[in-house]
Amino acid sequence: MEDKYLQDISDIKNMMNKSSQFISLSGLGGILAGVYALIGAYIGYELIQNNDNRIITLESTTFKWILLTALLILVLSIGTAFLLTIRKAKKEQETIWNSTSKRLLINFLIPLVTGGVFCLLLLRHQVYGLIGPVTLIFYGLACVNASKYTLRDVRYLGITIIILGLLSTEFSGYALEFWALGFGVCHIIYGSMMYFKYDRN
Amino acid sequence: MKNIIQNINKAFDHRIRLGIMSVLMVNESADFSTLKELLGVTDGNLASHTKALEQENYIAIEKQFIGKKPNTSYKATKDGRMAFQDHISALEKLIQKR
Numbered sequence: 697m698e699d700k701y702l703q704d705i706s707d708i709k710n711m712m713n714k715s716s717q718f719i720s721l722s723g724l725g726g727i728l729a730g731v732y733a734l735i736g737a738y739i740g741y742e743l744i745q746n747n748d749n750r751i752i753t754l755e756s757t758t759f760k761w762i763l764l765t766a767l768l769i770l771v772l773s774i775g776t777a778f779l780l781t782i783r784k785a786k787k788e789q790e791t792i793w794n795s796t797s798k799r800l801l802i803n804f805l806i807p808l809v810t811g812g813v814f815c816l817l818l819l820r821h822q823v824y825g826l827i828g829p830v831t832l833i834f835y836g837l838a839c840v841n842a843s844k845y846t847l848r849d850v851r852y853l854g855i856t857i858i859i860l861g862l863l864s865t866e867f868s869g870y871a872l873e874f875w876a877l878g879f880g881v882c883h884i885i886y887g888s889m890m891y892f893k894y895d896r897n
Numbered sequence: 898m899k900n901i902i903q904n905i906n907k908a909f910d911h912r913i914r915l916g917i918m919s920v921l922m923v924n925e926s927a928d929f930s931t932l933k934e935l936l937g938v939t940d941g942n943l944a945s946h947t948k949a950l951e952q953e954n955y956i957a958i959e960k961q962f963i964g965k966k967p968n969t970s971y972k973a974t975k976d977g978r979m980a981f982q983d984h985i986s987a988l989e990k991l992i993q994k995r
Contacts, residue, residue: 701988704915708985711919715927715935795924795931 718796718846720785723895725777726853726887730880732776736769737876744872754819784895796845804842807834828871832861832878847894853886904987906980908953913938913946918981921956921973928970947971955980 713719740762747758785792811834815827839854857878864874909915916936920927927935933943950956955977959970973981 701991705985705988705992707912707915708919711916711935712923715920715931716923791934794934795927 716796716845718790718794718800719894720781720788720790720792721846721850721890722777722780722784723887723889723891723893725780726883726890728776728780728887729773730883730885730887732769732772733883734876734880736765737872737880739765741872752824754822800842800845803845804838806838807841808838810834811838825868825871826865828875829861829865829868832857832864832875835879836861847890849886849890849893853882856882856886904983905991906984906987908950908955909981909984911946913942914950917943917946917950917971918955918973918977921971922978922981926959926970926972928968932971950977953977953980 743758743761743765744752747756752759752762782792811830814834815830818824818826818830836854836857836859839850839857841854843851843854860874860878860882864871864878867874909918913936917932920932920935929943932947933940936943938946947956947958951958954974957972957974959972961968961970
């Protein structure tokens with residue numbers, strides 16, 4: 697009889713977690729996104745070094761290359777994370793498009809899209825110096841906001857990235873370095889933690 | 898000991914009803930298909946258990962149309978939340994006793 701009670705308690709706990717959190721997020725996806733970001737940051741660094749003029753304007757080819765690199769990294773990261781998450785969901789027999797993943801996505805996108813629009817407006821008003829910090833801060837907020845609906849580790853990733861974003865606002869000369877640290881190194885560290893904690897079994 | 902046993906609620910003494918209540922405790926509401934998927938049960942089975950819980954006034958059923966599709970969603974009532982909380986406490990106490 698006591699086994700039944702124990703079983704009941706664990707059933708309740710499982711069902712509460714399963715119905716409120718999307719747990720199939722792939723740690724490997726995070727690691728790869730971090731690697732892409734580091735490669736992107738390196739390409740960006742080289743592009744800036746090889747720029748003939750000291751100042752990079754919106755019209756310059758260097759700026760267009762930087763933008764293209766950033767877009768490519770973004771698409772690659774999202775694509776990889778998406779594919780690996782689908783694969784993990786299949787393995788854990790969780791459907792990919794359910795109420796928890798919808799909630800996760802919406803709550804992730806609200807701060808993220810706000811940040812994206814904010815960056816576009818900054819570009820329009822030629823406040824280039826703040827773009828790096830702003831992408832970090834809003835991405836961090838998006839992670840914190842989404843973390844209620846998925847693995848707890850995402851929360852700590854978000855907080856770390858917000859702190860880096862604030863620091864990089866203060867030390868604006870090192871925007872690229874902070875950016876690489878946030879999107880590259882943090883993703884790799886937290887991605888590995890998640891990978892070893894949940895994925896490897 | 899006797900008091901604790903009394904708090905074990907017969908209405909929740911079934912895997913599916915226990916599951917339905919667990920889902921509704923942590924979610925504002927859940928629709929029929931979500932519950933079905935989470936619990937891995939058939940339509941008829943789920944319907945009979947939700948009906949049983951509704952009769953106890955532990956959950957509220959809301960029917961509406963999303964476009965042309967009928968949609969049924971479920972919510973835990975205040976009574977249901979309290980009763981389930983008591984049930985969980987009773988289970989925990991029973992386990993600690995040993």
